[in-house]
Amino acid sequence: MIPYGRQDISEQDIQQVIEVLKSDFLTQGPQVPLFEKAIAQYVNAQHGVAVNSATSALHIACLALGLGPGDSLWTTPTTFVASANCAIYCGADVDFVDIDPRTYNMSIECLTDKLAQAEKQGKLPKIVVPVHLCGQPCDMKAIRKLSRQYGFKVIEDASHAIGAQYKGKPVGNCEYSEITVFSFHPVKIITTGEGGLATTNCPELAERMRLRRSHGISSCKDEMKPRPEHEIWNYQQIAIGFNYRITEMQAALGRSQLQRLDEFVEKRHAIAKAYNEDLRNLDLQLPWQDPDGYSSYHLYPIRVKSGAQRPSQKALYGRLFEEGIAVNLHYIPVYRQPFYEAKGFKEGYCPESEKYFREAISIPVYPNLGEEQYAHVVRTLRTALASGKV
Ligand SMILES: *Cc1c(COP(=O)(O)O)cnc(C)c1O
Numbered sequence: 423m424i425p426y427g428r429q430d431i432s433e434q435d436i437q438q439v440i441e442v443l444k445s446d447f448l449t450q451g452p453q454v455p456l457f458e459k460a461i462a463q464y465v466n467a468q469h470g471v472a473v474n475s476a477t478s479a480l481h482i483a484c485l486a487l488g489l490g491p492g493d494s495l496w497t498t499p500t501t502f503v504a505s506a507n508c509a510i511y512c513g514a515d516v517d518f519v520d521i522d523p524r525t526y527n528m529s530i531e532c533l534t535d536k537l538a539q540a541e542k543q544g545k546l547p548k549i550v551v552p553v554h555l556c557g558q559p560c561d562m563k564a565i566r567k568l569s570r571q572y573g574f575k576v577i578e579d580a581s582h583a584i585g586a587q588y589k590g591k592p593v594g595n596c597e598y599s600e601i602t603v604f605s606f607h608p609v610k611i612i613t614t615g616e617g618g619l620a621t622t623n624c625p626e627l628a629e630r631m632r633l634r635r636s637h638g639i640s641s642c643k644d645e646m647k648p649r650p651e652h653e654i655w656n657y658q659q660i661a662i663g664f665n666y667r668i669t670e671m672q673a674a675l676g677r678s679q680l681q682r683l684d685e686f687v688e689k690r691h692a693i694a695k696a697y698n699e700d701l702r703n704l705d706l707q708l709p710w711q712d713p714d715g716y717s718s719y720h721l722y723p724i725r726v727k728s729g730a731q732r733p734s735q736k737a738l739y740g741r742l743f744e745e746g747i748a749v750n751l752h753y754i755p756v757y758r759q760p761f762y763e764a765k766g767f768k769e770g771y772c773p774e775s776e777k778y779f780r781e782a783i784s785i786p787v788y789p790n791l792g793e794e795q796y797a798h799v800v801r802t803l804r805t806a807l808a809s810g811k812v
Pocket residue numbers: 474475476477478501502504505553579581582604605606607616617618
């Protein structure tokens with residue numbers, strides 16, 4: 423099967439992991455801080471906090487910003503469930519802002535309207551989580567302006583977007599947000615197996631995230647409570663935290679992968695450009711690129727035209743699988759998931775995201791997608807759409 427996304431592991435990546443396995447530390451050694459520094463430097467942020475997943479990073483980011491019961495977090499419905507679940511972990515409520523029909527990112531117009539309404543009802547969000555879907559950056563300047571006006575904090579979910587740029591600068595520099603979160607799951611741009619990282623320019627936020635990453639334990643003299651001199655107090659638990667640590671092997675893999683990040687993104691661009699050309703004449707909507715951004719092309723979603731007598735998304739999806747192409751759908755609107763439905767969300771809540779859900783299919787895009795595999799994808803799409811049966 424040809425997957426929709428796949429990691430690219432080199433001999434050097436393997437060697438770096440082996441070196442760590444032979445070293446003194448498998449966890450809590452030198453690799454993690456080096457990895458954090460390397461990513462922070464790459465994206466031009468002051469601090470990086472590496473954890474075992476982007477899901478964990480979103481959780482500790484919300485905690486660091488003080489999200490709790492009675493608060494609410496808004497995100498887009500067209501995302502992976504983790505962008506919303508982080509609020510539930512903190513005992514807060516979640517709400518959703520519909521997407522823009524061109525970029526598929528959170529709609530600034532919908533956000534603006536929803537904020538104005540929420541202000542009247544005294545229900546403004548504490549945090550908004552824009553998601554750079556497929557690696558295409560959101561309109562962060564507009565979101566920042568609204569965050570200043572309404573007083574909410576911003577966490578960028580950049581799980582798809584390491585290596586992407588917004589207005590010529592790297593996503594993750596937190597110029598327009600408090601915190602940015604990356605994922606290093608194998609389908610994402612670079613991988614550590616499982617892994618995530620939060621960047622920020624605020625030292626207090628970085629410190630709070632570090633504390634939550636490791637049980638809420640500190641061994642910093644300034645943070646510890648005074649205790650009797652004759653007792654040994656080499657650490658104290660000063661908050662409730664978790665074990666969200668990433669291993670040394672993972673951090674070493676991440677450092678090695680980072681060296682090829684730009685090359686990976688360039689290869690993804692070359693594939694996207696080829697699709698743009700080769701699928702241009704088919705009855706499909708291809709991804710539009712905002713000139714303000716440089717996408718990392720984590721995903722390349724095509725949209726079939728929905729409605730009667732038009733190609734059906736489900737038939738095309740099935741047809742691609744029959745031809746050995748394991749496409750995917752990103753995403754089912756989060757609020758349509760049974761867990762969120764049980765909180766009262768109903769079908770029709772965000773019409774654009776539902777339309778997208780009924781039309782989109784993510785076709786293969788990853789650095790080592792072979793020429794023959796690529797040709798097979800294009801041929802299959804052409805034949806399927808020409809047959810009129812899908
Ligand atoms: C993959 C992903 C996550 C979660 O990442 P993990 O590292 O698997 O926890 C969160 N948000 C989005 C948008 C994602 O695509």
